[in-house]
Every structure is written in structure tokens, then in C-alpha cells.
Amino acid sequence: MRPVVFARITPAVRAPLFRPRAGFQPSGRGWGPTPRLSNSIRSSSSIQSGHIKLxxxxxxxxxxxxxxxxxxxxLRGPLSHIQPLEGILKRINHPDLAAADPTQIVKRAIPQSLDLEIKEVIxxxxxxxxxxxxxxxxxxxxxxxxxxxKEHLVKSPIRPWFNPFQRADADLVQGRPWIEDLYRVPSASLTVEFLPSASEAPATELTQEALYSLFRPYGKLLxxxxxxxxxxxxPRYATLRFSRPRFAVMARxxxxxxxxxxxxxxxxxxTKFKINYERRIKLxxxxxxxxxxxxxxxxxxxALIAAITVIVFDPVRTFFIKMKIKASAHAEENAVLLWIRRQASKANITYFGQRKTDPRGLTAIWEDRQKDITQLEAWLTDTAETFIVVHGPRGxxxxxxxxxxxxxxxxxxxVIDCKQIQDARGDTAKISRAASQVGYRPIFSWMNSISSFIDLAAQGMIGTKAGFSETLDAQLSKIWQNTAVAMxxxxxxxxRKDDKDATMGEDEYLETHPEKRPVVVIDNFLYDxxxxxxxxxxxxxAAxxxxxxxxHVIFLTTDSSFAKPxxxxxxxxxxxxxxxxxxxPEVGRRFVLSHLNTEGSDDKNEAKTEQVKNLAGLDDCIRVLGGRVTDLEFMxxxxxVGESPQAAVDRIIEQSASEILKIFILGTDTSxxxxxxxxxxxxxIIKSLAQSNDGSLLYNKVLLSDLFKDNGEATLRxxxxxxxxSVGSVKGFPRWIKPGKPVYHAxxxxxxxxxxxxxxxxLLILGQLIGSENKSISKYEEELQLLGSLPKHPWELTSRIQWLLEKIQGSxxxxxxxxxxxxxLQKMLQSEK
Structure with a gap:
């Protein structure tokens, strides 16, 4: 920033810079003739030297x-050059209202009676x-x-153009001002450093009273x-705070x-003063x-990151969940798709092969369970606030x-499948699977691992976790909460506004219209x-x-202990x-036959007819398989594909026996x-059920076995x-034990x-029973040894000793x-070839 330099000019050659405006008579303003200006122009700028030479x-x-x-x-932007800014200020200068041109302000500030010669204006x-x-x-x-x-400015105040309610002020410069163009913004606070006036002499720290007397004339000190x-x-310093920034500027x-x-x-x-502005709040x-x-x-x-995430992403996630919920409904309501399906049905068009109205042949099953279906549909239109649980074995x-x-x-x-969520390894995978099932996205599951590292570093630094990472519990809560909002x-x-119940509140409307509520199906509940x-x-x-x-919430579970959670x-x-x-068995037979009597081409129908003729022993096979839908469907x-019913059943029995052997006997399960x-x-249990005539065992008799003494009920569960x-109950109490699937008996x-x-x-069972009895004998013998170490044998211990001896004898x-x-058994195993 360059200073403006003014020079004294003879009346014959007056500079246009000081030419008064046409028709303006300043006599009434008290400043009459302009102050005399120097006829010399300085070649060096005070900005470049940093000080004004006197x-x-x-x-x-x-x-x-x-x-x-x-x-x-x-001034650091497009107006960094001073001269254009001065030209603008001269154009907007209106001495009658407010002064803008610095030259005019300076001339007005100095009374004519002083007859001063102005050398330079910076x-x-x-x-x-x-x-x-x-x-x-x-x-x-x-x-x-x-x-x-000062007296002149009191009598003839100068109003600045940017604030006509204030007035300009002037004061004598007593020090040696530092003329700089650094990026330092004036403030109401000053830092006064105390420097020695000579290099050899020490500086003296001024008292508050001395500072007050020197700086108070320039403005109100706070x-x-x-x-x-x-x-x-x-060096030593003191900080002074003025009530206005302009007071601090004048003092500095x-x-x-x-x-x-x-x-x-x-x-x-x-002592010499060195004064700088002090910013109230520094970066x-x-x-x-x-x-x-x-x-x-x-x-x-x-907390700020969490708040931003909620504000920005939660509405987006709710939108995607709504799209997921309404996806099937949109497909079903699409008029074009419905018309194509009707036309295809009329023309009997084949969809990707043979056309079937019931691909799995479950019509016979649904006819048998029509009462349960009707009951479920009635519950979904009821206003009761409770769970619906559909319990049954797998398949x-x-x-x-x-x-x-x-x-x-x-x-x-x-539909939420607990099996998919619980089978996922790690919290990140579980969060991703839970989110995908309800359409919750975007989901930044990978950020959970990074946040865990940040929390670990914060814990090492401040002793507590920062809260960047969220637990599986918190993440699942957010997913389910957004899903509830979307539903x-x-x-x-x-x-609609014209509905008869438009005046109802949201909660009251949902309570009186249960048919409007979505349905949440939680499959494989209590899988793990x-x-x-x-x-x-x-x-x-769900609650x-x-x-x-x-x-409405429907739980699908195979676990009979669903009531506890x-x-x-x-x-x-x-x-x-x-x-x-x-x-x-009758429904099972109809179910199997429904797979063989479906529509198709003539050649395939002939093959179906041949298969129906070769169904000898079907009823016996169905009795072996029982009524499990998956087994009947496999048969x-x-x-x-051309197998006989007996061959199909043998295949199922062999497969089931291999699974039992792998999971329960040999212990080769990968879990x-x-x-x-x-x-x-x-x-x-396997041997006892196989040897049972009706394929069941009494629950209490199994618990009385020596193998189930310690943790019998937990093992059976x-x-x-x-x-x-499978454990059957009578009036709420376990009564009998049956195979988990009907085919398991075979x-x-x-x-x-x-x-x-x-x-x-x-042989393993006998070894375990021998070990158990030997432990019991050792326990009895230790007690007998303890009783035998007594100095006298009281007659009251006779019955106890007799009981111990009888226990040892029985074991x-x-x-x-x-x-x-x-x-x-060992001889039998050794004799095998």
C-alpha cells in the first residue's frame, strides 16, 4: 500500500487534486483557504522505509x-492499488453530509489560523x-x-462517510510510528512491550497507574x-483493553x-514503547x-459426526427401506405385468419350461392346514398387541x-432371517446382513473397524473411549429403528383428508386399522x-x-423354548x-401324487403315467417317512427321475443315518x-428309541439312567x-421323547x-459307567477312612457306616x-473278520 504525497503548488498552477468543487463555498464551514502544501515531492515511500523522517x-x-x-x-483483492480507491472516494465525497476524500478531510481537520505547511499525508x-x-x-x-x-474538530466536527453518526478525531504523534502494510487487523486490545531506550540501559516495567495516565487520553480503557x-x-509487557477499536488505533x-x-x-x-495489536481470539x-x-x-x-450422519443419511436410509418394503407390492400392482400374466394364462404360455400352478405340489398340504391359514389371516386383522408364533420342526x-x-x-x-445374521462371522458382517435384509443403505460397516482403532488410540491417550466406534448392539438398534420409522x-x-377418520391421530389410526400395518416375519428365531x-x-x-x-410380528421357530426370550x-x-x-399319511400320499400328476407335454404325461403304475409300496414308504414335508418332497x-418309492426311502434313510453319525456320534461336525x-x-437314546416298539421313550426314565445323572435335562434340551x-409335553410338563424326524426312527x-x-x-458306554462307579466307590472309601480315623466309634455312626458299605457293595x-x-463285547469285536 503506497502513501499519497501532496506538494505545495503555486496559485497559477493549482493541482486538480485540490480544486474545490464548482459552486461550493466553504466559508460557512470554518476552513476557508486551504493549508499551504510543500513544493517538494518525496521520492521514497514511508511504507518502504517503515518510518516517517522528521x-x-x-x-x-x-x-x-x-x-x-x-x-x-x-485492499488485498482487486482494490489492492490505492489510487483507484482514492478516485472512488473523491467521487462519493459530500462535505455537506459526510466526508470521504482523505485530502478534503485533512484540510478540514486543520484550522486556517495555524497556517501550517502540510509536507505529506500517509x-x-x-x-x-x-x-x-x-x-x-x-x-x-x-x-x-x-x-x-482538537478545539477546531469540536466546533466543526467531520462526519465520516461510512458512519455519519460518528466524527473524525486527531491527536499529536508523540512517538515514532511504524508504517507497515502487514496483514494485521486492528483490535481493541494492545500489547505494550517495554524496551530500553539505549542498548546498554535496562528497561523499566511501568505500573498500571503510569500506563493509565499515558493511554487514557486516547479513549476509555476497560x-x-x-x-x-x-x-x-x-521483554516485559502489559496488555491494555480499550472500549473501542478506534481508541486503540489512536493510542498505538x-x-x-x-x-x-x-x-x-x-x-x-x-523506557521505550513497542505497541502491537492483540487479537482477542487467536487461531x-x-x-x-x-x-x-x-x-x-x-x-x-x-457426537458432531454422529449428528451429521443422522441428519444427512437417516432420511436416505428410511427412503431405501420404504422401497424395500413396497417392492413386492409395486410388482403386484403393475398393470402391465398383470395384463401380461392374464394373457399368458389365457393362451397357456409356458413360463421357462413346463407351466405349473403349484410348482412344489403343496396344494394338498394347504388344504389340510386351511384352518391354520384362516386363523393367521384373522389374527392379522385383529387389534390385539401381541406376537404370533408359528412353531414346528424343520421342514x-x-x-x-x-x-x-x-x-x-x-x-x-x-422378512428377517436370523440364521443369515447369526451365521455371519464378526460384527461387521452381521451388521451388513441385517442391513441388507431390510434395505438399510448406505451402510458403512467397514468404518466400524477403523473407528475401533481410533477408539483404541483415544483410550491410550485420554484413558477412555471416544465413542467413534459403535457396538453391534447400537448398530442393530439404529437399523431396526429406521426400519420402524419407514414401516x-x-x-x-x-x-386422505376426505376420509371419515381423517381427524384421528397417527397412533389412533393405526390402532383402529390393523389391516394397514405391515407384517414383519422373523424366520429361524432361536436358531442360535x-x-x-x-x-x-x-x-x-418387535415388542x-x-x-x-x-x-404385526410373526416368529417362525423350531425351538419349543421360544416363550422364555x-x-x-x-x-x-x-x-x-x-x-x-x-x-x-393320507395328506402325504396326496402330496406325493400331486408331483406326478401335473400338466405337461404328452411325452412327459406318458412318463408320469408309468411312474404312477410303479408306485407299489408307496403307503408303507410314507409311513416310514411320516408327514415331514421336506422328506416327502425329496421322495x-x-x-x-425313475426310482421306486422303496429306493427313494432307502436313500433318505441312509442320508439321515450318515448325518446322525457325523454330528452326534463321530463328532466330525465343523461347528x-x-x-x-x-x-x-x-x-x-438312539439305541433305546430304535429298540422301542412305538418309537418313544418316557422322559423320566431317560433321566434315571446312569448316563444322565449329572446334567440330564440340559443334555436333552x-x-x-x-x-x-423331540420332547412331547402333557399339560406343560415333558412326558415322552421321540425322534426329531419320523424318518430318524428308521x-x-x-x-x-x-x-x-x-x-x-x-463298549464306550460301559467304560464310562465303570469309571463313574469307581469314582463313587472312591468317594465312599474316603468317607469310611475319615470315620475310621476317629479315636472312638460312636454308636450313632453305625448306620452311616453300614450305608457306605452297602453303597460300595452295590457299586x-x-x-x-x-x-x-x-x-x-471285546471278544466279539476281536472275532470280526
Whole structure:
């Protein structure tokens, strides 16, 4: 930024810069003739030298408040050159209202009676003023000039163009001002450093009283902060805070470089002022505060990121969930697709091969279970707030019954498969699968791993977690919560202003219109009962949906202990339960025949006819398989490819026996979780059920076996969960044990036909029983030894000693029997070739 230099010009050649405006008579304003200007023009700029050079008879006046204080950003842009800005200010100058041209303001600020010669005018746009260098007459003091200018400005105030309610001010520059064009914005606070006036002499730190007397004439002071006494910083300093920035600007420009005498408190060798602006809030202070307070900043940053994520992404995720819920309904309501289907039905067009109205041939099953289907449809139109549980063994057709029959006319439904979520390895995979099932996206599951590392680093630095990473529990809660919001919006979309119940609230509307609510189907519930996080969040969320009348919830489960986790979510509600079992032999026969009597080409129909003729023994095979839908369907497929019913059943029995052998006997299952049963316990039940006439065992008799003494009930529950057995109840109490699938009874019999396998496993059972009895004998003997060590044998212990002896005798008799049986089995195994 370059200063404006003015020179004295003779009247014959007057510079256009000072030519008064046409028709303007300033006599009434009190400034008459213009001050005399120097006829010399300086070749060097004060900006470049940094200081204003003064002669013996020269002085400096600083005129303040003639420009806005904060225009430095403007001067660094397209108006960085001063001359264009001066031209603009001269054009908008209106002395009658407000002054804008710095030349005119300077001439008006100096009274004509002083007859001063102005040597130089140095504008300070960023500080809102200008330095005026003048030459005084002999015998005139600077203090007199100062007083005259102040009195003149009081009588004839100058209003600045940017704020006509204020007025310009002027004061004598007593120090040596520093003329710089650095990017330093003026502020209301000043830092005054105390420097020595000479290199050898020490500086004196001025007191608050001395500073007040020197700086108060320039404006109202709010506070003075001296440097702390224990501070080691040099040079010493003090901070002064003015009530207005313009007061600080005037003080800085008038007292910078001022030498304080001993009388003013500057010490014997005097003290020199170095004054700079101090910013109230520095970026370095903010940075230091952030670095020094990580316990506050890091959690606040985590909360800010979470808030931004919710504001930006939650509406998008809710939109995608709604699209997922309404996807099937849109396809079903598409007029073009419906018309194509009707035309194809009329023309009997083949869809991708042979056209079937019932591809799986389940019509016979649905006719048999029509009562359950009707009951489910009635519950979905009821206003009761409770769960619907469809319980049945694996392969009984629960999913097809609910989705394909009971919900076939329901527009909006969401299916959540617990098996897919619980089978995922790691929290990230579980979150991704849960989100994909409901259409929750975008999902940044990979960010959870990165956030965990950030939390780990924050914990090492501040001692606590920052909260960047979220647990599986929290992530699932967010997914289910957004899904609930989307389902509620979908349920309320059909409302219109002209409806008779338009005045109802949202909750009241959903309560009185249960048919509008979407349906949530939670499949494979209790698939992995050990994964409590997923199950707890699902049941908690499902309870919230039902109690708020947002959706109907249907659980599909194979576990008979479903009441325990559901009772935690709805402790005071009764669940509506549909129990699906195996179909009857008559329905099973119709189901198999429905696969063979479907429509098709003539050649295929002839093949079907031949297959129907070769169905000898079908009824016996169906009795072996029972009414399990998956087994019947497998047999029907094998018959379709040319096998006989007996061959198909033999294949199913062999496959089931291999699965049982792999999972329960040999222990070659790939699951990393240790089973809650032993192979001896599993084989005991398999052999007992195979040898039973009706294929069942009494529950209590199994618990009385020596193999089930310790953890019998837990073992039976685990075997039931693994579907080796099924436990039947009478009035809520376990009564009998049956194979987990009807075909398992034949598979059990097939296993015990293998005498080598039977002998090996029976030998293991005998070894375990011998070990158990030997432990009991050792325990009894220890007690007898303890009683025998007493000095006297009281007669009261006689019965106890007799009881112990009888127990030892009984256990020893069992050991002898088990060893005889064991030797027989060993000889049999050794004799095999």
C-alpha cells in the first residue's frame, strides 16, 4: 500500500487534486483557504522505509476514523492499488453530509489560523486514518497545534462517510510510528512491550497507574493486565483493553516508539514503547485448547459426526427401506405385468419350461392346514398387541404357510432371517446382513473397524473411549429403528383428508386399522440361542412394533423354548401360537401324487403315467417317512427321475443315518462350539428309541439312567435343539421323547444293524459307567477312612457306616457286571473278520 504525497503548488498552477468543487463555498464551514502544501515531492515511500523522517521543525498529526477499520481484505483483492480507491472516494465525497476524500478531510481537520505547511499525508486504510506531516513556524509548539486542532474538530466536527453518526478525531504523534502494510487487523486490545531506550540501559516495567495516565487520553480503557510476576518472557509487557477499536488505533499510532521519561515512570534510563495489536481470539489459542483438552474435544467431535450422519443419511436410509418394503407390492400392482400374466394364462404360455400352478405340489398340504391359514389371516386383522408364533420342526412348511398362504394378499411385509445374521462371522458382517435384509443403505460397516482403532488410540491417550466406534448392539438398534420409522410411514401413506377418520391421530389410526400395518416375519428365531445380542435386539424391537401398533410380528421357530426370550419383551402378554406338525399319511400320499400328476407335454404325461403304475409300496414308504414335508418332497423328486418309492426311502434313510453319525456320534461336525452332550449319551437314546416298539421313550426314565445323572435335562434340551429328538409335553410338563424326524426312527434302526458300530459304542458306554462307579466307590472309601480315623466309634455312626458299605457293595456289583459285558463285547469285536 503506497502513501499519497501532496506538494505545495503555486496559485497559477493549482493541482486538480485540490480544486474545490464548482459552486461550493466553504466559508460557512470554518476552513476557508486551504493549508499551504510543500513544493517538494518525496521520492521514497514511508511504507518502504517503515518510518516517517522528521526534521527539527516538523511534526505529525494522526487523523483517525476517516475510513472503516476492517477493509484490509478488500485492499488485498482487486482494490489492492490505492489510487483507484482514492478516485472512488473523491467521487462519493459530500462535505455537506459526510466526508470521504482523505485530502478534503485533512484540510478540514486543520484550522486556517495555524497556517501550517502540510509536507505529506500517509493514508492508513486498514486502521481507518491518516498521518499528516506538517512544518510548524518558529515559536509554535506541537502541543499548541494539538490543542487548536482538537478545539477546531469540536466546533466543526467531520462526519465520516461510512458512519455519519460518528466524527473524525486527531491527536499529536508523540512517538515514532511504524508504517507497515502487514496483514494485521486492528483490535481493541494492545500489547505494550517495554524496551530500553539505549542498548546498554535496562528497561523499566511501568505500573498500571503510569500506563493509565499515558493511554487514557486516547479513549476509555476497560482493563490493564500486567505481565505475571512469575513469567520468564522477555521483554516485559502489559496488555491494555480499550472500549473501542478506534481508541486503540489512536493510542498505538500516537505512542508507538514513545520514550517514557523518569518523571513519567520510565526509570532513570527511560523506557521505550513497542505497541502491537492483540487479537482477542487467536487461531493458535484455539488449536492449543483443542490439543490440551482431548477429553472434551474427541467426544464432542464424535457426537458432531454422529449428528451429521443422522441428519444427512437417516432420511436416505428410511427412503431405501420404504422401497424395500413396497417392492413386492409395486410388482403386484403393475398393470402391465398383470395384463401380461392374464394373457399368458389365457393362451397357456409356458413360463421357462413346463407351466405349473403349484410348482412344489403343496396344494394338498394347504388344504389340510386351511384352518391354520384362516386363523393367521384373522389374527392379522385383529387389534390385539401381541406376537404370533408359528412353531414346528424343520421342514414342516412354516415359511411357505406364512408367506405364500397367509400373507399372499398382504401388500407390505418384511422378512428377517436370523440364521443369515447369526451365521455371519464378526460384527461387521452381521451388521451388513441385517442391513441388507431390510434395505438399510448406505451402510458403512467397514468404518466400524477403523473407528475401533481410533477408539483404541483415544483410550491410550485420554484413558477412555471416544465413542467413534459403535457396538453391534447400537448398530442393530439404529437399523431396526429406521426400519420402524419407514414401516410407520408406509402404513400411513393411504390416509386422505376426505376420509371419515381423517381427524384421528397417527397412533389412533393405526390402532383402529390393523389391516394397514405391515407384517414383519422373523424366520429361524432361536436358531442360535447363544447369540443373545441379535435375539435381544430383535425381540425388543418387535415388542416396540406391536405395542405401538406399527406392524404385526410373526416368529417362525423350531425351538419349543421360544416363550422364555419372548417373555422378556412382552412379560404381560399371551402369545398367539400355531403349532405345525407332520401331516397325516393320507395328506402325504396326496402330496406325493400331486408331483406326478401335473400338466405337461404328452411325452412327459406318458412318463408320469408309468411312474404312477410303479408306485407299489408307496403307503408303507410314507409311513416310514411320516408327514415331514421336506422328506416327502425329496421322495417325490426321486420317483420323478425313475426310482421306486422303496429306493427313494432307502436313500433318505441312509442320508439321515450318515448325518446322525457325523454330528452326534463321530463328532466330525465343523461347528466350533463344543456340543453339550457326549457320544455315549446320544448313542444310548438312539439305541433305546430304535429298540422301542412305538418309537418313544418316557422322559423320566431317560433321566434315571446312569448316563444322565449329572446334567440330564440340559443334555436333552441340547439334543432337542439339534433336532435329534423331540420332547412331547402333557399339560406343560415333558412326558415322552421321540425322534426329531419320523424318518430318524428308521435311521436309528439302520445304525444299530451295524454290529461293529454298536459294539464299539456300547463298549464306550460301559467304560464310562465303570469309571463313574469307581469314582463313587472312591468317594465312599474316603468317607469310611475319615470315620475310621476317629479315636472312638460312636454308636450313632453305625448306620452311616453300614450305608457306605452297602453303597460300595452295590457299586462293585455294577462294576463286575459292566466288566463282564465289556469282555464279551471285546471278544466279539476281536472275532470280526
Amino acid at each position: 526534521a527539527e521543525d516538523e511534526g505529525i498529526i494522526y487523523v483517525n476514523n476517516i475510513f472503516p477499520h476492517r477493509v484490509q481484505w478488500l 493514508t492508513r486504510y486498514k486502521e481507518g486514518g491518516a498521518f499528516v506531516k506538517y512544518a510548524r513556524k518558529p515559536g509554535v509548539k506541537d502541543e499548541e497545534i494539538q490543542e487548536a486542532i 482493563d490493564i493486565h500486567p505481565q505475571p510476576s512469575d513469567s520468564k518472557l522477555e 499510532n500516537c505512542l508507538h516508539g514513545y520514550i517514557v521519561s523518569e518523571e513519567e515512570g520510565g526509570g532513570k534510563s527511560s 493458535s489459542m484455539i488449536k492449543d485448547w483443542i490439543y490440551n483438552h482431548p477429553r472434551i474435544v474427541i467426544p464432542a467431535l464424535a 414342516s412348511g412354516k415359511r411357505e404357510l406364512v408367506l405364500d398362504q397367509a400373507l399372499k394378499n398382504h401388500k407390505y411385509k418384511v 410407520k410411514q408406509v402404513a400411513l401413506e393411504g390416509r 440361542s447363544e447369540d443373545s445380542v441379535v435375539l435381544d435386539k430383535l425381540t425388543e424391537w 416396540g412394533l406391536t405395542t405401538a401398533n406399527i406392524a 419372548l417373555s422378556k419383551a412382552l412379560p404381560n402378554q399371551v402369545y398367539r401360537t400355531v403349532s405345525l406338525g407332520d401331516c397325516s 417325490a423328486h426321486r420317483i420323478e 466350533t462350539v463344543a456340543p453339550q452332550w457326549s457320544r455315549e449319551q446320544a448313542w444310548h 441340547a439334543l432337542e435343539q439339534a433336532e435329534l429328538i 435311521a436309528f434302526q439302520r445304525l444299530i444293524e451295524n454290529k461293529t458300530l454298536e459294539g464299539r459304542l456300547d 462293585q456289583a455294577k462294576v463286575l457286571k459292566y466288566e463282564r459285558d465289556s469282555s464279551i
